[in-house]
Amino acid sequence: MEVTVDDVLGLPVFKQAKVQTPCLSRQVEWISVIETPVENFVRNNEFVLSTGVGCAGDILALEEYVMDVIKADASALAFATGRYIYKIPDRIIQLAEEHSLALIEIPWEVRFGDIVQEVLHLISRERQTEQQKAEEIRQELINCVLNGKGLQEITTILYTNTNIPTAISDHNKQIRANQHFDRYFIDVLNGREEEQSVLVTTDVASDHPLVHYIETYRIGEHDCHQLTILSNYKKQGYLLFKPEEGQKLSWVVLNILEHALTACALYFVKENAIEMTEIRLKDNFLLELAKKDVQMDKALLSKAQLLGYDLEKPFICLVGHIRFVQPVDDHIGSPTHSVQSSSMHSRNYYIQKEVTHAGDVLERLTMTTFEEGEVIVYLEADQPNFEETTNQFLDLIERRLHELLAGITINWGISCHKGGYRTFHQSYEEAVTALKIGRQQHEEGERTFFSDTRMNRLLMALSHEKEIGNIVHDTLKQLIDYDQKRQTELIHTFMIYNKYNSNVSQTARALNLHRQSLLHRLRNIEHLTGLSLLDADDLFLLELSVRLWLLKKVET
Template sequence: MRAVDLRLEELIQIMPEQGKIFLAGSRVTLFDAYAFGKLRKDLIENLGIDRAKGFLVRYGWSCGYQFAMNLKDKFEWDNELEWTFTGPIMHRLTGFVSTQPNEEDFDPKTGIWFRNAIWRNSVEAEQHILHMGLHHEPVCWMLTGFASGYNSAYLGKRVIFKEIECVGKGDPFCTNIGKTVEDWGDEIQSELAYYEMDKISVELEEAHRRITAQNTILERSVSIHERLTECILKGKGVAEIAENLAELMKCDVIVEDHLLTLLATSVSSKYTSELPSRFYTLQSSPEFNKNITFFKRRTRTFEIVDHYQDVPVHRLICPIIVRSQLLGYVSLLRVNATFAEIDRIGLEHAASVVAVELLKENEIADTENRIRGDFLEDLLAGNYTDSNSIISRARALDYDITAPHRVLYLGVHNFNELVRCYKQDEKKIMQFKDKLADCVRISLKELGKVVVLGKSNDLILLIPLKDPEVPEKDTRELAEQIIHRVSKDFPKINMTIGVGSLCLKLEDYKKSLYSAKKAVDICKNLNKKGKAVSLEQLGTHALLFSSLNPEDMQHFARQQIGSLVEHDEKYQTKLIPTLEELLNQCGNVLSAARALNLSVSGLKYRLNLIEEITGLDLRDSKDSFNMRLALIILRLTEGSSDEH
């Protein structure tokens, strides 16, 4: 018997009186294709796509395997291959699909078994499109299972068919490939799961476990949110919020502002006893600093891991963002322990609560700064009716303007360049100005009460002094520290700070501002930026600097003492410091030698060398004046004398 000789009328036996139909000796039933499509649809909608696919694949496998075993002994086949060829023919005769063999390879000796075929008019693809529309994957699941079961019965080992193309996903026809599990290898692993019987009770138990876990997380999340919200309602500050969060999360908590200045900590030896206190802030994190620009752009919670003495320090960080503005960071710290989902949820709740508190504090600070700014503007402009009124306003702000002060004027020379990226967005430009002012306030935190006023693109600072005898140089050094701190947070900024004259009376404040601005203008003219300077430092020469062309001044300085600079650089001598000390000592050789820790003869040798190199006479008052002027220009335009 050959497979091609099979005829449906010879295989089918209908017994209408008994309500039975037999096909090749096995009882079968006839059912409507549309009803089958509806059954598939219900299975998919009730069990889900994967479970419905598994159900139909296993059903098809059972049908195919049983058909093969029934047909094996039903006929006397010319050879065993005719038995396997019968499977596709039975598919066609029963109305499921028309099979067109494409490529076959059977080798009983080597065990190689391969079949590639095309299916046309698949009832499964037709009904899936009718009831569900096109799918993104093949849908002939029962037919695939039938082919796998039939050929596994013939071969005596597990054969799996896989549909590659399918009309149900928009292809022109259905294509399938069949191989043994061994020949498929890892490629078939994802399909094998559909041939295994999964108890739905096990899956329901797993789903119940997941739901229980989610409920636990939800309950704890609600508890954290209620506890932290209570902190806000009771008017507790950031420090107490951090303490409550640390207690709830059982780890250390760090709160920092957008400039990474510490706002609050709650640290317990129970969690991070091995860490020194300096390791807590983000500024101390090597991993954060390594990619600081990238991390500062993050808007979602993220985790980084540092190491302290080979022990991993896990840090979970949540940015505090309100209306696209970064206000700061809340961090959780654990040594040698990772974070779970509940930690992320709790941290994000905390960030929201801290955001509310920071907004409240910022609004208060903004109001205070605006009032202080108005007060300072009136003080510096002399806009007050009498001294008592302005002193009373200062005292209302808890500030004493009768104490000695100096005014600092911070001039930003490249402001327009810095804000060009904001494309004239006033809101973003104001945020930039606020960040700059905050940075300056933070750098002056140790001084206590300091008034900062934004004026156009620059800043005006009111610096209190301990007593009137504090040298001008001390305030200049403070200004240099401000420049250093601001330059760290704003590396592209180009600025100068002018140090104003001493304020002992109310009318001195206006003069102090004028002198500070004048010092900045002089530095700007000399093209010297990134320095702190005062008119007191320049002395009477300030009159010249404010009126002369900077190129002419530099040319004059090099003409006078440029040869000494070159000699010091070439031979590593110290002629410039020697000259400066002599002029500071008003030409007194003995005092200069003592200050330089030189013998008188050693000093005289250097002085003779200076006169020889420059051609100038140190005893001549005109030459001495020119040299002093040249030294001051050199210090302002090319660095201080200490650098030489």
């Protein structure tokens, strides 16, 4: 409770005082003895004592002095009458009443020192009571969070003790709690209403440190205040409050708001910690599910259910290798500046968000985790059309990701194990194999289904035979050494030549080479390998050797 003029006049030292104006509800924050001139020695809500010296017999000087006290927004003015002023003139009483200034007459015999001592003691006692009350509210707010209660309970405590409508939003300005705060003002502040809000200078008459952090928005004729909720220098949300018109934010109210701000920050820190713990638990669970051939028993199924996963359904496994490709400006020869930089944390956040969105659109369950530049996704299968479902799913993800993260490319390896149910490790292994083969054979951003890699898997099996490895080495050694020393692309040239069935014109166009330059490369290939590109057996041996060598590179 704040000290008022009426409380002050109730002190024994004012027993013989005579009240001239009935304006006794004003708050008193301090008391002082001020004579003319007033200048800037009087502050807001001050109880002023004066003898009237310097104004004796001069009604105009007295009127000017009283007017200066009024302009300083003092709450009361008490004259010691009997020497310089014997009776306060009626025109001075009328002036004080018109400006809601409490005007009091004190007998000359009452010492100002006694008055100051008793008033300061009263103010000190009330402030101690206020501080104790504020401390109790602070403890109540903190306990509210520690005991597992939420933001709505915080706004309830705040409203109960301040009678100020309050709302709390998160950093996305989604309202998480509301206590009598007009929804219309929230919509205006969030830009969902046509009426505009204007940021204005905070008009809170207080020296409380919290005042410097209050943002005031004017909406029509109304002012709404906002405080930013911070923790670890990170914006967590906003505390909105709107006092009634004319309601002042006292030191006590500002203290309570400050404690509420701390409680909100603590709540969001706790919420973030719980969320991060849940994310880590899910990540560890999915990584173990993918990388270990775990037994699918009741305990594992129950653990999955607690994390929000249903392992009883069939799933497609998708393993994606994430890269950021910087486009090069052809005119300058350097990377363009249009690529949006992104930390791994924010990149994974966007990918996770789009995976969840695509799953919701297709009405399919999804499970996602990340490890060392790769994303692992389990998508609820739609057998036997799992390839169509997968392509629709990836189309949704990549279309939105390319808008959010410029330069991102993801190569995908995809498997839907024939067993269908509870085959998470097997389908992951197959998806990884498909990804490795696809990255070796295709350009960035391609999708490779394990079911389409039978030839490559056959070649990979052959590549482990020692005798076949020796043949590949003998066939390609000079060609590989030549490419490495001269920085040429003879092996790549051969692969494109073979792709176009030995058609020189089509190969030259694909490689953007002059026909004679291509023929020169082909002669070099024949010279270095000792094989003829016109002989079917030699051509088959060279193709087989190149493909086995490339697959071996992928494995290592």
